[in-house]
Amino acid sequence: xxxxxxxxxxxxxxxxxxxxxxxxxxxxxxxxxxxxxxxxxxxxxxxxxxxxxxxxxxxxxxxxxxxxxxxxxxxxxxxxxxxxxxxxxxxxxxxxxxxxxxxxxxxxxxxxxxxxxxxxxxxxxxxxxxxxxxxxxxxxxxxxxxxxxxxxxxxxxxxxxxxxxxxxxxxxxxxxxxxxxxxxxxxxxxxxxxxxxxxxxxxxxxxxxxxxxxxxxxxxxxxxxxxxxxxxxxxxxxxxxxxxxxxxxxxxxxxxxxxxxxxxxxxxxxxxxxxxxxxxxxxxxxxxxxxxxxxxxxxxxxxxxxxxxxxxxxxxxxxxxxxxxxxxxxxxxxxxxxxxxx
Amino acid sequence: xxxxxxxxxxxxxxxxxxxxxxxxxxxxxxxxxxxxxxxxxxxxxxxxxxxxxxxxxxxxxxxxxxxxxxxxxxxxxxxxxxxxxxxxxxxxxxxxxxxxxxxxxxxxxxxxxxxxxxxxxxxxxxxxxxxxxxxxxxxxxxxxxxxxxxxxxxxxxxxxxxxxxxxxxxxxxxxxxxxxxxxxxxxxxxxxxxxxxxxxxxxxxxxxxxxxxxxxxxxxxxxxxxxxxxxxxxxxxxxxxxxxxxxxxxxxxxxxxxxxxxxxxxxxxxxxxxxxxxxxxxxxxxxxxxxxxxxxxxxxxxxxxxxxxxxxxxxxxxxxxxxxxxxxxxxxxxxxxxxxxx
Numbered sequence: 001x002x003x004x005x006x007x008x009x010x011x012x013x014x015x016x017x018x019x020x021x022x023x024x025x026x027x028x029x030x031x032x033x034x035x036x037x038x039x040x041x042x043x044x045x046x047x048x049x050x051x052x053x054x055x056x057x058x059x060x061x062x063x064x065x066x067x068x069x070x071x072x073x074x075x076x077x078x079x080x081x082x083x084x085x086x087x088x089x090x091x092x093x094x095x096x097x098x099x100x101x102x103x104x105x106x107x108x109x110x111x112x113x114x115x116x117x118x119x120x121x122x123x124x125x126x127x128x129x130x131x132x133x134x135x136x137x138x139x140x141x142x143x144x145x146x147x148x149x150x151x152x153x154x155x156x157x158x159x160x161x162x163x164x165x166x167x168x169x170x171x172x173x174x175x176x177x178x179x180x181x182x183x184x185x186x187x188x189x190x191x192x193x194x195x196x197x198x199x200x201x202x203x204x205x206x207x208x209x210x211x212x213x214x215x216x217x218x219x220x221x222x223x224x225x226x227x228x229x230x231x232x233x234x235x236x237x238x239x240x241x242x243x244x245x246x247x248x249x250x251x252x253x254x255x256x257x258x259x260x261x262x263x264x265x266x267x268x269x270x271x272x273x274x275x276x277x278x279x280x281x282x283x284x285x286x287x288x289x290x291x292x293x294x295x296x297x298x299x300x301x302x303x304x305x306x307x308x309x310x311x312x313x314x315x316x317x318x319x320x321x322x323x324x325x326x327x328x329x330x331x332x333x334x335x336x337x338x339x340x341x342x
Numbered sequence: 343x344x345x346x347x348x349x350x351x352x353x354x355x356x357x358x359x360x361x362x363x364x365x366x367x368x369x370x371x372x373x374x375x376x377x378x379x380x381x382x383x384x385x386x387x388x389x390x391x392x393x394x395x396x397x398x399x400x401x402x403x404x405x406x407x408x409x410x411x412x413x414x415x416x417x418x419x420x421x422x423x424x425x426x427x428x429x430x431x432x433x434x435x436x437x438x439x440x441x442x443x444x445x446x447x448x449x450x451x452x453x454x455x456x457x458x459x460x461x462x463x464x465x466x467x468x469x470x471x472x473x474x475x476x477x478x479x480x481x482x483x484x485x486x487x488x489x490x491x492x493x494x495x496x497x498x499x500x501x502x503x504x505x506x507x508x509x510x511x512x513x514x515x516x517x518x519x520x521x522x523x524x525x526x527x528x529x530x531x532x533x534x535x536x537x538x539x540x541x542x543x544x545x546x547x548x549x550x551x552x553x554x555x556x557x558x559x560x561x562x563x564x565x566x567x568x569x570x571x572x573x574x575x576x577x578x579x580x581x582x583x584x585x586x587x588x589x590x591x592x593x594x595x596x597x598x599x600x601x602x603x604x605x606x607x608x609x610x611x612x613x614x615x616x617x618x619x620x621x622x623x624x625x626x627x628x629x630x631x632x633x634x635x636x637x638x639x640x641x642x643x644x645x646x647x648x649x650x651x652x653x654x655x656x657x658x659x660x661x662x663x664x665x666x667x668x669x670x671x672x673x674x675x676x677x678x679x680x681x682x683x684x
Contacts (some may be wrong), residue, residue, distance in 0.1 A: 041383050047473075062631040063385065064488065106352075124628070133387075282673075286466070289669035291631040304410040327631035335677040 008250035020168035020257035020302040021203060024209035033075040033186055036108055040064055042184045042321075047066040048287050052154060054154075055319050057185045059177060062292055062327030066128060068249075069174060069200055069325050070101035077162045078105040086111050088158035091310030093117075093139070093146035096142060097326050098126045098164040098250050102187070108168055114159055116149045124250060124330045141182060147317025165199025166255025170171030175203025181209050182322050190314070191321040192299040193226045195219035195269065196250040205265035216317060220263070220302035222247045226307075228262060246274055246337055249295030249326060268314075271303035277301045278341045281334065284324070293329035300324075358651075359369070362510035362599035365552035369519035375417040375515060378450055382406055384526045390629050394628035394645055397661050399527045401519060404634055404669030408673075410471060410591075411516060411542055411667050412443035412506075419504045421448040421633030428453050430500035435459075435481070435488035438467045439507040439668050445476025456501055458491045460484075464590060465674045483518060507541025508597025518544025523663050524553050531665040532656070534641040537561035537570045537611065538592040540600030542667060547607035552668050558659060559612040561604070564589045564619060570596055570604060571611040587678055588616055591637030591668060610656075612644035620683045623676065634673045635671035636679070 040060045048056050061069035062255035078090060089112030092102050099115045115134040117126060117139035129136055137150040154161055165169065177200075182188065191208055192203040207218040221228050225243035237259050243251045254262055275292050280301035284292040300320040302308055368597040385400045403411035418433060430503035431454030434444050441457045448455035457476040459468060460483035471478055481491040496503055507514065519542075523529065533550055547559040563570050577599050585593045596604060618634050622643035626634040641664040644650055 041385070041597065043383070045405075063387075065388070067631065095652060239422070285633050285673060289633040290408065292628050331627060331677060335673060336671060 011149040017319040018053065018215050019206060019254055021171040021175055021206050022205060025172040025204060026207045026317070027243075029072070029169075029172040029204065030176045030179055032043065033072060033081050035178065036065070036075050036079075036105070037072055037176075038064055039180055042181065043288065043290075045287055048283065048330055053309070054317065056303065057188065057319065057321045058288065058298075059134040059181050059321055059323045060290070060324050061323060062290060062296060065099045066104050066132070067301065067326055068097035068101065068296070069177060069323065070097040071104060072176050073170035073173030073199060073203070074098060074101035074105040075108070077167060078109050078111070080169050081160060085160055088160065088331065089113060089160045091116070091150055091153045091159040092164060092316040093150045094164050096121060097328060100125060100128035102162055102270065103129050103132035105315065106340050112159065114153045114157060114269055116146055118146060120334070122268040122328070122330055123334070124328050128291050128328060136185065150242070163167065163255070163304045165197030165252065167199075168257060168258045170199050170201045171206070171257065171261075173203065174200045175207040175322060177224065178204045178207035182208065185321060187319045188212070188215060189317040189319050190218055191323065192218045192220055192302055193323045194209055194247075194295050194298045194325050195221050195262070195266075196295070197205045197252035198228065200323070201266060202261040203257045205261060206321065209265055216267045217265060218302060219266050221269055221271050222250055223271050223273055225251050225270045229271050231259065231265070232263065232269055235263075245277075245294075247294040247298055249293065250298065270305060270308055270313070272298060272301045272305050275341055278337045280304065281329075282338060285334070290324065291327045291329060291334075292324050293326045296324045296326040328334045361516055361548060361603050364550050365513040365549060366587065368521065368545060369507050371414075371418040371511075371514040372518045374421050374519055375414060376446070377409070378417050379518075381415055381522055384523065387436070387629055390625065393454035395651070396645065396659065398642075398645065399661065399663045400528065400630065400662055401523050401665045403519065403665060403667050404632060404638060406475070408439065408443045408446050408667055409670040410439035410443065410638075411519060411665065412439040413446060414518050415512035415515030415541060415545070416440060416443035416504065417450070419455070419509060419511040420444070420451050420560055422511050423502060427502055430502065431455060431493055432504050433458070433495045433499070433501040434504050434506060435492045436506050437538040438463060438602065439670060442467060442470035442474055443468045444504055445471050445474035449475045454498060454499070454501065455562060456495045459490055460488060462583065464670070464672055464675065466670050470670060477514065478566065489544060501622055502612065503599070507539030507594065508599045509541070510599065512541050513545045513548070513603075515545065516542045517549040519569055519665060520546045520549035520553065521572040524550065527584045527661070529661045530554070530557060530663045531659040532558040532560055532651075533665065534560045534644055535564055535665045536589075536592060536639070536640045536667050537563050537604070537608075538635050539594035540570065541595045543608060544600045544666070546665065547603060550672075551607055558609045558656075559607060560644060561608050562640040563611055563613050564592055564640065565613050565615055567593050568613050571613050573601065574608070574611055577605075587619075588638040589640055590611065591635065612647060612650055614640060614643045614647050618647055620647065620679045623671075627676070629661065632666065633669045633671060634666050636667045638666045638668040
């Protein structure tokens, strides 16, 4: 028994060192992106703490440049590139915040950014890309089309593909959130993070568990795109033939670099209903006074859900960090979703 | 000439000591309310700084308890009361944030709060009063009705009337904003503050000019309720027979305690159009990611106005503090005003 346990630990420790990011790469990312990113504030609300029965600390990545955490990873990727590669520019396919973030990072380095965007992307997110000088290339809204159009751009321009999440530089950049957050609020028992492709939660989990091994990492996922929860249950990456959620930023699947980290370091995936996401956005607006997009509000939805509130296993989690990952929401979307919900 | 100047200075210095608040009363207020209020953060946005051509520092009173700066003054007034007076409770007539703030301050001291509210008050503001345990007494939406109903409540209960702005304790409480703001951003050249009854701007002006005599204080006022601008021009308090503005918090008139401070210490009143207020709310939502009510966003509207931008007298004001005074806005109001504006 002891021997068996020992070998499992060895294996797990070996796995750990093979992740696409580690605490060193995340600390390096912090130094690299420090001059460009904003150190985002942590906000709390005593009214909301009473509702939640916990002390909640909101890490406001909605105030990050570009309106979302994505700028951290994009900035780390762009400023990691050697000069000769960088000069040809960067390319990505993204419906949202990664696109704007990459455009802005490229602008800061003075290199071109080619952004392949599906035709159904939210208007405010496309406007952000244009505002930061990204060159928009439209495509049909399927993953196949996104990938083939990107490949074509790569071929024609020599630009480097920067994947939105399945990239060690991206994961390391997102992980800088934990370095800041644990400096700002040392007493955290847990951090709740939205999950989609897994770039954000992978970085947050690797850094947080390196600094504070007992901290719990919860993922929050919409029921209409619950591939990560299914993947954890199955023990391998599961993809869905279709996703349906208001949380437009959470429709991607885990990648081969994010999956091992999610598998090993994420303690639980909390799956929430659409109505819970809308209610959380409403609370963000009415009580926190913050504009938070559906994907950004899902962490709060998870903490307020019965699933979390009624689970005695988490009753010791009194100080909870929640990453408000992004604030790019068209007011019309906010309004219409509130109307539908009532 | 010298003698004349000297006597003017003497006179002005005599006036100063006769104001309803001074730097000592404001410092005392800070100590008194310190355990109850939130020290609100100051936020900036590099995108918005480019638009404004200045560095703007937003003092986020939208995050204050009750969702507005009013809690500072209410808290100072309630906790200043001697025990025998306090026990009978407090009463006010207010359509908005002062009502909720007074209810909350009274709750914290464990005394009753009677709130006379006109029937046309915004729903979210009435809900705030109820949430904090205030006893709502409805009245017709005229100033006469408000005052006569309050007087009746006072008579019946023995409660102390706490006026929303024309009260030294209220002015001193609001002045604590300047103490915080100048600690947070020492390099400010100017502070822009919404003006209505003048409680907020009086406190801010007295404290800021005591700490930094050269700082400029700008008031922002809606054109449809420009009584303060007219008062400054006339040299005495002017009231209007009717006001018309989306900024529901800015419809009051100066009082005999706020007027002398506004007259002497406010450097300029910037009058803005309704469309400029709506545009400023939109920028708060889309760029700053903040829910700011119309009255709260008017300071930003003033700084972005042609009147301010084109005036060479203010071109040296590069670092500008803007008080985002409150965030209690029904989403329906926000949505409808955006729709109308486009």
